[in-house]
Amino acid sequence: MSTERFHEIVLPLKDKLYRHALSIIRDRSEAEDIIQDVLLKLWDKKKELSQIENLEAYCYRATRNLTLDRLSMKSFRKTETLDMKSFELTETTTPQTLFENKETASIIEQCIDELSETQKSVFQLREMEGMSYKEIAETLDLSQDIVKVSLFRARNNIKSALLKKDSFIKENKYGKRTNR
Amino acid sequence: MEREQIDKLLGKYWNCETSLEEEQLLQQFFSENVVPDNYKNVAPLFLYTHNEQKEKLSDSFDEKLNQKIEERQKKYITIKLFAPALKIAAMVAFILALSFSGLFWINSTKKQHFAETYNDPLAAYKEATLALDKLSLALQKSEKASLETLVQLNELNVDWDFIDSLNMEIYKNEEEIELKEEQNLKL
Numbered sequence A: 001m002s003t004e005r006f007h008e009i010v011l012p013l014k015d016k017l018y019r020h021a022l023s024i025i026r027d028r029s030e031a032e033d034i035i036q037d038v039l040l041k042l043w044d045k046k047k048e049l050s051q052i053e054n055l056e057a058y059c060y061r062a063t064r065n066l067t068l069d070r071l072s073m074k075s076f077r078k079t080e081t082l083d084m085k086s087f088e089l090t091e092t093t094t095p096q097t098l099f100e101n102k103e104t105a106s107i108i109e110q111c112i113d114e115l116s117e118t119q120k121s122v123f124q125l126r127e128m129e130g131m132s133y134k135e136i137a138e139t140l141d142l143s144q145d146i147v148k149v150s151l152f153r154a155r156n157n158i159k160s161a162l163l164k165k166d167s168f169i170k171e172n173k174y175g176k177r178t179n180r
Numbered sequence B: 001m002e003r004e005q006i007d008k009l010l011g012k013y014w015n016c017e018t019s020l021e022e023e024q025l026l027q028q029f030f031s032e033n034v035v036p037d038n039y040k041n042v043a044p045l046f047l048y049t050h051n052e053q054k055e056k057l058s059d060s061f062d063e064k065l066n067q068k069i070e071e072r073q074k075k076y077i078t079i080k081l082f083a084p085a086l087k088i089a090a091m092v093a094f095i096l097a098l099s100f101s102g103l104f105w106i107n108s109t110k111k112q113h114f115a116e117t118y119n120d121p122l123a124a125y126k127e128a129t130l131a132l133d134k135l136s137l138a139l140q141k142s143e144k145a146s147l148e149t150l151v152q153l154n155e156l157n158v159d160w161d162f163i164d165s166l167n168m169e170i171y172k173n174e175e176e177i178e179l180k181e182e183q184n185l186k187l
Helices: A003-025 A028-044 A055-073 A085-089 A095-114 A117-127 A133-140 A144-179 B003-014 B020-032 B043-052 B060-110 B121-155 B160-186
Strands: none
Touching: A003 A028, A003 A055, A003 A117, A028 A055, A028 B060, A055 A117, A055 A133, A095 A117, A095 A144, A095 B043, A117 A133, A117 A144, A117 B043, A133 A144, A144 B003, A144 B043, B003 B020, B020 B043
């Protein structure tokens, strides 16, 4: 692969790969560092890249492997909750809803963190990247059935956590009223 | 979107039966509209995923990456440029080593076994004649000595015929003994 082709095909994937790494490691600077390493490694063997059938899937796998390596090497603690800047942008939010949204977001993140690595990656590729089941299967080297099952479990785990939280809030509100 | 439609889509969504387009519709609905109260529990999920899609590398990333790529390219170019030079240098070194070892080998085969130790030929000639004189003297002495021994032997007047007859007797005696032994064996 020529330098121009590398710039045309591989480099535009950088943000997608970054989001994928970020979904696993949940640390922006670390994820950025990983993507730089991945892209430089790909650059070093750009001659071999033209022989690869599904280059995007290959790049995703390279990113995923390096991120998981980094995660196990540093025994990275996923304590950082991605900041909620986007939640703050919605027009209808008030300080109260922002607080509730932050809390809800952290619940979603906790749920995602509790998923298996496969479920997490399947969820991320479907929800954030809008990939088809076939594309996810190719990217993660899994069967389409496993992809569907993983996504089903991931969505339903998050759903039950959100419903639990909602009923907890309602109970609290109801409790406060009765106390009065 | 109608409430019924949302309910239907949500049901399909939890069962993983929605298409990508339908999922996009749900995301749009929950992120762009004022969410009705009865969906407030699940809305944050769509808002969350919608916002995660906006995550991007920092602005300085491209600059840093290009810098690193340029560094690598420079290294690659220097190696590429110097590769033929290195090849030539290796060839020259090989040829030099080969020719030097050849020269040494030729020199070692040409080496004289009798080295010239005299600068003056006359002195060498003198030394040579002296050595040869000594040798001839020694030979003359040994010749004289052997002649003298022969003379002395003659002067001893040894009776050689008598010594020969003694020898013959011994020989005869031995033959007789052998014959007797053979006969004894036959008996």
